[in-house]
Amino acid sequence: MSVENAPVVDVDEAAIPVEKKMYYRFESNDKKEFRVSELAIQQSETLNRLVEAMGYTSEDVENKPAIAIENIDGKTLKLVFQWCEHHKGEAIPVDDGSVPKIVEIPEFDAKLMDIDNGLLFKLIWAADYLNIVQLLNVSCKKVANMAQGKTPAQLRRVYLLPSDEEDEAAKRAAQEAQDPRAREVEEEFEERKRQGGNSFF
Amino acid sequence: MKLLKLPYLVQKKVLKQMMYEELFLMSFLSKRSMRMVQSVKRKEIMKIEIYIWGAFYRFSAGSDKRAIVTLYQESYPTDKALRKSISLGNLACSMEYKQQVLPHYPSLVIYSRFPETDTIATIVDDQLSALFGNYVIFEMSINDRYNVLPTFLNVTRTTMVFREPVNAHVLDDYFMNVQEQKYLNITIKELIGNLSSNSKFYNTQKLEIKCTDRSLTTDILSNFKGKELILNAPSDIDNEICQFVERWKSCQELKDFAFMQLVTGLPENTNIDDIKQKSGFKDLTPEADAFGKAPGTLVASYPSYVVRDDGIIAKTFINKRLFLFYVQSFTEEQMLKGTEVTI
Numbered sequence: 194m195s196v197e198n199a200p201v202v203d204v205d206e207a208a209i210p211v212e213k214k215m216y217y218r219f220e221s222n223d224k225k226e227f228r229v230s231e232l233a234i235q236q237s238e239t240l241n242r243l244v245e246a247m248g249y250t251s252e253d254v255e256n257k258p259a260i261a262i263e264n265i266d267g268k269t270l271k272l273v274f275q276w277c278e279h280h281k282g283e284a285i286p287v288d289d290g291s292v293p294k295i296v297e298i299p300e301f302d303a304k305l306m307d308i309d310n311g312l313l314f315k316l317i318w319a320a321d322y323l324n325i326v327q328l329l330n331v332s333c334k335k336v337a338n339m340a341q342g343k344t345p346a347q348l349r350r351v352y353l354l355p356s357d358e359e360d361e362a363a364k365r366a367a368q369e370a371q372d373p374r375a376r377e378v379e380e381e382f383e384e385r386k387r388q389g390g391n392s393f394f
Numbered sequence: 395m396k397l398l399k400l401p402y403l404v405q406k407k408v409l410k411q412m413m414y415e416e417l418f419l420m421s422f423l424s425k426r427s428m429r430m431v432q433s434v435k436r437k438e439i440m441k442i443e444i445y446i447w448g449a450f451y452r453f454s455a456g457s458d459k460r461a462i463v464t465l466y467q468e469s470y471p472t473d474k475a476l477r478k479s480i481s482l483g484n485l486a487c488s489m490e491y492k493q494q495v496l497p498h499y500p501s502l503v504i505y506s507r508f509p510e511t512d513t514i515a516t517i518v519d520d521q522l523s524a525l526f527g528n529y530v531i532f533e534m535s536i537n538d539r540y541n542v543l544p545t546f547l548n549v550t551r552t553t554m555v556f557r558e559p560v561n562a563h564v565l566d567d568y569f570m571n572v573q574e575q576k577y578l579n580i581t582i583k584e585l586i587g588n589l590s591s592n593s594k595f596y597n598t599q600k601l602e603i604k605c606t607d608r609s610l611t612t613d614i615l616s617n618f619k620g621k622e623l624i625l626n627a628p629s630d631i632d633n634e635i636c637q638f639v640e641r642w643k644s645c646q647e648l649k650d651f652a653f654m655q656l657v658t659g660l661p662e663n664t665n666i667d668d669i670k671q672k673s674g675f676k677d678l679t680p681e682a683d684a685f686g687k688a689p690g691t692l693v694a695s696y697p698s699y700v701v702r703d704d705g706i707i708a709k710t711f712i713n714k715r716l717f718l719f720y721v722q723s724f725t726e727e728q729m730l731k732g733t734e735v736t737i
Contacts, residue, residue, distance in 0.1 A: 291438075296411060310395045321404050333404065336395055337411035342491045342500075344478045345419045352397035357424045 215251060217244055218259035219274075225267030226259050233277035236285065238324035264322065269315040276305055276328050285326050296334040306335050398430070409434040414455055414462040415502035418518075421525055422482065428524065437529045442522055444515075444534040446544060449508065451515045453522060455530070461501040463518050464492075468505045477505060483517040485510055512544050519546045543568040551577040562587035569594040576600065585610045591617050601625075606659075619647060623654045630663035631656075635717060639673040642721075645703045654719040664714045674700055675710060681733045683709065686724050693718060701726045 215231040219240075234240050243260065247253075262270060279301050298306075306313060313332065320329040339351050348354065355363065397405060409417060409431060421431040443459060445452045451465035466472075468488070477488035487506040493499070506514045523532070533551040536543060540560050545568060552575055562585050569575075575598040582605045589595055589610070596614070600622040605611060611627045615634040635656065642648045658664055669675075675698040683695050696709035696718070705725035711718040722729075 314395060314400070317400060317404060321401055329404070329407065333407040334411050336397070336408045337416075339395060340412055340416040340420065343416070343419070344480050344489060345422050346480070348416075348420050349423050352395055352420075354397065354420070354423050354427050357426075360424060360426055 216254065217249065218254055219270065220259035220261045221265055221267040221270040222261075222263050223267045225270065227270060227274050229274050230278065230281060233274065233281040236277040236280055236283070236325050236327070237273075238285075238326075240323055262323075265319045266315070268312065269319050272305060272308070272312070272316055273319050273323065273325065273328070276302065277325065279305075280327065283327070286330065288326070296330045298331050298334055298338075302328075302331045303335075306332060398426070405430065406434050410436075414439070414460070417525065418462060418521060419480075419502070421521060431525055435529060436526055439526050439530050441531045441533060442526065444519065444532065444546060444549065445537075446515075446535065446539060447537045448539060449511050451511070451518075451544075453518060455526075460499075462522070464501065464503045465511055465515055465518070466503060466505050467511055468507050470505060480504075482514055485514060485517070487514060512542075515544055516546070519548065523548045540564065545571040547573060549573075550575055552579070554578070554580040554582070556580075556582045559584035559586050561585075562589050565595060566590050566593050574598070578602070581605070582607060582610065589613055589617075593617075596620070616641075621650050621652045623651075623656075625654070625656045626659070627656060628659045630658065630660050632663075632665055632669050635669055636672040639700055639719070642708065642719075643674075643700065643702050652721050654717070656717040656719075658715055658717075662714065666712055666714065669712060669717075670698065675712075676700070678709060679733070682729055685729045685732050686722060696720065699726075 216228050217231065217234060217240075219227045219229060221227070231244075234244060247260070249257070265273070306316070308316070313335065317329065317332045317336070319325075320332055340348060343351060349356075397408065400408065412420075414436070417431045417434070417436075421428045439455045440457070442453060442455045442462070445454065449467055451463075452461055453463045454461045472490075472492065474488075476490045476492075478490065480487060480489050482504070485506065487504050487510070489502060489504045491500040492503040504514060504518075519532075527548055531551065532546060532548040533553075534546060534549045535553040535555075537555045538557060540556070540558060541564065543564060550573060560582065565585070566589055570593075572594075574594055577600045578595075578598040579602040582603070585605075585607045591613070596617040596619050599620045601614070601618065601620055602624040603610075603614065604626040606628045608627075608629050608631075611625065611629075611631055612634050614623070614625065615631065615638045618638075638654075642651055678696055678699045680695065682699075683697075693711050696711050698710045698712070699707045700710060701707050705727060706722065707724070707726050707729060708719050708721045710720070724732075
């Protein structure tokens with residue numbers, strides 16, 4: 194996809210005091226391309242370090258291929274960059290270790306995260322991978338808020354938490370996948386027990 | 395939302411933003427959920443307080459005493475349509491998030507049938523202990539329970555208020571079933587019967603007691619084995635004071651004893667000179683009183699002292715209403731040598 198046809202993220206021109214705005218081009222794993230301002234990039238520690246290391250000039254941005262982000266899809270990356278553009282220039286919160294975390298979800302973020310759980314899950318993964326501290330804070334807060342007022346059974350459904358029996362079954366299945374003979378031995382053992390045999394051997 | 399599929403540090407970030415009661419409920423789902431909640435060390439809690447009034451329980455945490463769980467009987471008059479059925483430890487009960495009068499926010503309320511409320515309270519306590527127990531002190535306040543007292547094994551600091559007479563065996567049973575208390579503040583109107591002389595009640599490290607029961611006061615002074623005793627006594631107990639001092643002097647018991655404050659209810663009956671004479675009080679000069687003086691003593695000066703068989707002294711203060719007994723870390727000989735005037 195060419196830069197001209199890429200889904201460009203809206204940039205607030207007035208918020209950038211420099212005459213010539215620097216931006217970067219990124220490409221998702223499904224080949225969608227984004228143009229993101231330098232200031233917005235600073236919200237992501239990972240991307241900020243990456244572009245600093247690459248030392249791109251404005252010409253490089255135009256002439257060289259977009260920077261590939263191989264494990265994030267276009268739909269998720271669009272949300273990430275929309276968030277970064279909206280919050281560009283804001284101070285990045287420092288984790289002071291305080292608990293409980295007091296996190297307020299701003300209106301813009303609430304609307305941005307008004308998405309299905311699958312996409313929210315990807316957004317959190319992306320925020321963690323790209324090290325966007327405040328996006329991770331608000332998205333985790335959104336997940337934490339899902340617990341409000343819920344019974345244990347509802348919490349199980351909301352967070353897809355398996356029971357002990359399901360965990361055991363999954364563990365057995367994983368072991369069997371590694372050693373198919375284990376199940377046969379176990380079945381043989383059970384069969385001998387049913388037949389009244391005292392010893393397996 | 396597949397919480398367990400999130401990276402570990404992200405999971406922790408989510409759990410750190412949850413309320414205690416949400417973590418509490420989540421921990422019942424499986425062993426894995428339990429381990430997940432335990433991994434988030436909510437060290438900020440510091441203290442969990444269990445407040446009990448009759449069959450009502452409230453578990454609260456943190457410096458703002460935020461209610462985690464409140465237990466009511468099923469018959470408590472609220473809109474039952476708002477309650478949701480749950481199971482805790484295989485016991486059927488119901489829950490709702492209910493706006494509390496104080497503090498002003500909704501918190502988890504669990505309703506259960508009468509005989510099961512105590513069991514549910516134990517389940518709640520065990521779960522909170524398993525989740526946060528490594529980092530918190532458990533304190534309990536019991537008010538107006540006169541039958542079986544709830545026992546929580548992790549509680550080492552307790553306040554008890556009995557405004558009606560209570561049977562001694564109720565207290566004996568309670569102290570037999572809990573660990574030795576570090577602190578006990580007890581207000582008791584009347585004790586029916588006597589505590590066993592080897593009751594663990596007397597092993598409480600710091601005991602503060604207000605009571606109008608003469609025999610209990612006598613028993614405490616005869617059997618106390620802890621470190622600190624603050625006693626509001628109902629009547630004249632001159633003989634008991636003397637016996638207590640003798641017990642301390644003998645070095646047989648009360649080896650760790652540090653401090654006693656005794657306020658008498660009938661000051662006109664106190665015979666100060668008699669106590670001083672029987673207990674062997676010696677005068678303390680201001681210079682000797684200043685020797686090894688620790689900050690924070692209750693009175694400006696201690697005018698007398700008594701000597702233990704091993705030489706260690708206790709500074710004493712006595713008037714018609716107040717008796718203070720403050721054990722020192724030095725012997726009489728050390729004190730006198732330390733205050734000798736050398737030329």
